[in-house]
Amino acid sequence: MQSILVVDDDQHLRELVTRFLAEHHYQVYQAHHGADAITQLEKYDVQAIIIDIMMPELDGYQLIREIREQQKRDVPVIMLTAKGQLEDKEKGFALGADDYMVKPFELKELLFRLKALLRRAGSYSERIIELGPLQINKESYEVKVGNKILMLPLKEFELLYVLAANYEKVLTRDQLIEKVWGIEYNGNERTIDVHIKRLRERFSKITDQFRLKTIRGVGYSLEVKQK
Incomplete structure (x- = not known):
């Protein structure tokens, strides 16, 4: 059974979401604010977190930052908030949220989005990928090339x-945005090009083996030179 943490200072909404998800066979833990959520994350292993922003x-923004930096860096996060402005969504995604829902929302839609995020996370469950020297x-969120260890920015x-997990497959920009930034990302798809350029610049100084x-x-793929 997959475990979900629901973080919201509105007890009624928290209970409503908890009961609904429990009916669909999820183990649900609750936290009434961000600090409480940190305590819950130290006690329980969860596969996704649903977070209210105003607490x-x-x-919620501080909590997402804490999760990505200190707690569970790769756990899917859905933001719940009454805020619908583009800049609020942008801030949440920049901090590492995966999806965004504006209150009031349909519980069925929340379930659909949660299942999609869990399915996506499960597709990339391999903890260590080795391709040639890479x-x-x-x-640990470390990238090792030969004897050199790099700590890259999260995105x-x-x-x-994602490119390594789909080794030699071509992924479109839309696919990469969905897998890395989430389906609700409203930024320019050229973001992918900028990040690819940065990765190339980093590794060109270290190796030419991939x-x-x-x-x-179309998009991008990762290739490794055959010896």
Whole structure:
């Protein structure tokens, strides 16, 4: 049974979501604010977190930052908020949220989105990927090339991980945005190009044993040179 943490200072909504998800065979834990959520994450292993933004003590933005930096860096996060402005969504996604729902929302839609995120996370469950000289460790978020260890910015790491997990497959920009930034990302798809450029610049100084290949008009793939 998959476990979900629901974080919201509105007890009625928290209970409503908990009962609904429990009816669909999820183990649900509750936290009434961000600080309480940190305590719950130290006690329980969860596969996804549903977070309200406006909360006392530690708001949703601060909690997402804490999760990504200190707690569970790769656990899917859905934001729940009354805020619908583009800048609020942008801030949440920049901090590492995977999806966004504006209150009031349909519980069935929440379930659909949760299942999609869990399915996506499960598709990339391999903790260590080794391709030629490249080793990508999703436990430590370290990338190792030969004897050199790199700590990449989170989105660069996730982009490299997705490309490596789909070794020699061509992924479109839309696919990469969905897998790395989430289906609700409203930014420009050129974001992918910028991150690819940064990755190329980093690794060009270290090795030529693999490359991030551009498929013009389609997307990108990761290729490793055969010895």
